[in-house]
Amino acid sequence: MSMPRVHWVGTGLSTGSGVRLLTDQADVTVYGRTEAKAEAVVDRLGLAGKATAAALDTLAPAHGDVVVSMLPATEHAWLLKLSMAAGAHFADTSYASAEIAELAEDAGIVVLTEAGLDPGIDHLLANDLVARGRAAVSGPARARFTSYCGGLPAVPNEFRYRFSWAPRGVLTALLAPARYVEGGAELTADRPWEATRPHLVRGEEFEAYPNRDSIPFIAQYGVPGLWSLDTFIRGTLRLHGWQAAWQPVFAELRTGTPDRITELAEDLARRYPTTGADRDRVVLAVALAVEGEDATAWSGEYVVDVTGDEEDSAMARLVSTPLAVGVGEILSGRLPAGLHRGAEGVHAARRWLDSLRSSGITAEFTESSTGNGGVEK
Numbered sequence: 001m002s003m004p005r006v007h008w009v010g011t012g013l014s015t016g017s018g019v020r021l022l023t024d025q026a027d028v029t030v031y032g033r034t035e036a037k038a039e040a041v042v043d044r045l046g047l048a049g050k051a052t053a054a055a056l057d058t059l060a061p062a063h064g065d066v067v068v069s070m071l072p073a074t075e076h077a078w079l080l081k082l083s084m085a086a087g088a089h090f091a092d093t094s095y096a097s098a099e100i101a102e103l104a105e106d107a108g109i110v111v112l113t114e115a116g117l118d119p120g121i122d123h124l125l126a127n128d129l130v131a132r133g134r135a136a137v138s139g140p141a142r143a144r145f146t147s148y149c150g151g152l153p154a155v156p157n158e159f160r161y162r163f164s165w166a167p168r169g170v171l172t173a174l175l176a177p178a179r180y181v182e183g184g185a186e187l188t189a190d191r192p193w194e195a196t197r198p199h200l201v202r203g204e205e206f207e208a209y210p211n212r213d214s215i216p217f218i219a220q221y222g223v224p225g226l227w228s229l230d231t232f233i234r235g236t237l238r239l240h241g242w243q244a245a246w247q248p249v250f251a252e253l254r255t256g257t258p259d260r261i262t263e264l265a266e267d268l269a270r271r272y273p274t275t276g277a278d279r280d281r282v283v284l285a286v287a288l289a290v291e292g293e294d295a296t297a298w299s300g301e302y303v304v305d306v307t308g309d310e311e312d313s314a315m316a317r318l319v320s321t322p323l324a325v326g327v328g329e330i331l332s333g334r335l336p337a338g339l340h341r342g343a344e345g346v347h348a349a350r351r352w353l354d355s356l357r358s359s360g361i362t363a364e365f366t367e368s369s370t371g372n373g374g375v376e377k
Contacts, residue, residue: 003027004331007061007088008051009079010070011041013164013274014093014116016316018324021359023050025331026066031056063087066330068323072169076100084109089330093323095119095212096341104339114341115326116319118149118284121356122234123342124322125286125302125363126221127349133290134224136298136369143227147286148199148208150237151315154279154307159272160242162280164315168265174253175261178210181232186215192235193250196243201285201303202364207242210235220341227290237283281307282314284363300367318361325355 004026008019011032022028028051032038038053045051061067065088069079073094080103083090089109093116096104104111114120126147133143151164163170178192189195192209199208214234223229252264282304289299308314326342329335329352343352353363 005065008068011037014316014319015070016320017312018320021324029054031059061086061088066327091327101339108337110330110335112326112340115323120322120342122147124349124353127346129288129300130221131346132300133288133298137290137292137296140226141290141292143229144231144289147234148237149284152239152281154281156239160239160245163274167269171261171265180210180214181229184230205240207238208235279308280313280315282318298369302363302365304363321359325352
């Protein structure tokens with residue numbers, strides 16, 4: 001029997017060693033804007049003879065294939081439509097937009113989204129923590145949940161940042177309002193960086209701020225209705241000193257026109273280039289604390305802390321590997337047709353985490369609990 005086919009579309013900074021996982025399960029073709037760009041990625045990943053390189057304009061999926069989009073989120077819709085017309089499944093790492101969700105309703109294929117790092121691995125860890133918290137504390141309770149992820153320079157620089165995706169995209173994200181729960185109230189930060197606060201991860205001081213809309217994830221993670229949320233924030237992690245270093249950038253964002261922001265992004269890319277010589281670091285910290293009315297309490301935290309090496313950047317590894325795991329779920333027939341936001345439910349999340357561990361991606365877990373008598377267990 002012939003192997004299934006996976007069409008991996010995109011050669012950007014997040015295409016990494018996860019592609020290798022798929023070459024044992026499928027015939028893999030990597031597509032770039034040109035065949036030369038695709039060949040460069042195949043060579044970089046050590047996949048010559050194991051994966052094929054092709055130009056994007058030759059993409060022609062067939063029924064039962066899987067099309068993986070590593071293109072910008074604005075490009076997903078046309079690629080999904082192409083997949084639907086061919087009867088091929090579709091996967092990406094981006095948040096499921098309203099357009100993608102609508103297309104997926106009657107697509108008749110698997111549409112897998114939010115299957116990267118953030119969103120992606122963070123979903124897996126959150127699902128596991130909520131399940132553990134529910135098991136430890138029953139009945140009404142107060143809860144605090146935070147999930148922060150950041151791409152950082154492994155060696156701190158004066159800018160306190162290393163671009164791991166398009167600079168204009170980074171600036172645009174800072175202009176998107178953030179909605180979250182803090183102090184028991186639902187809040188909105190029109191300028192998310194103004195809500196930056198200190199955040200400790202295993203004793204190391206970072207800065208963190210909310211991003212996007214955290215509220216829908218309360219239901220997505222299965223948070224019990226009996227829990228009263230003091231805090232529920234999904235956000236971004238930055239090195240200590242980031243907010244001070246970026247004050248000139250924030251001043252431009254407050255008043256800049258779209259054209260000026262584009263100019264600023266180009267200037268920042270020139271001044272702080274991402275080179276093959278420097279190394280990146282990714283830190284993901286997901287934490288939950290639950291305090292029951294019966295004096296029971298439980299808290300747990302997962303931390304993923306990875307530094308890139310000569311073979312792969314940390315960002316590329318942590319984005320491409322869970323996506324490859326998700327594609328493996330499609331190839332195995334585990335996912336029914338329709339829209340999926342990463343691994344849905346704790347059983348699927350733990351299965352994905354096991355697969356990530358077998359690929360060398362681990363999350364350090366710590367927990368503590370007290371019983372009715374207030375004695376730590």
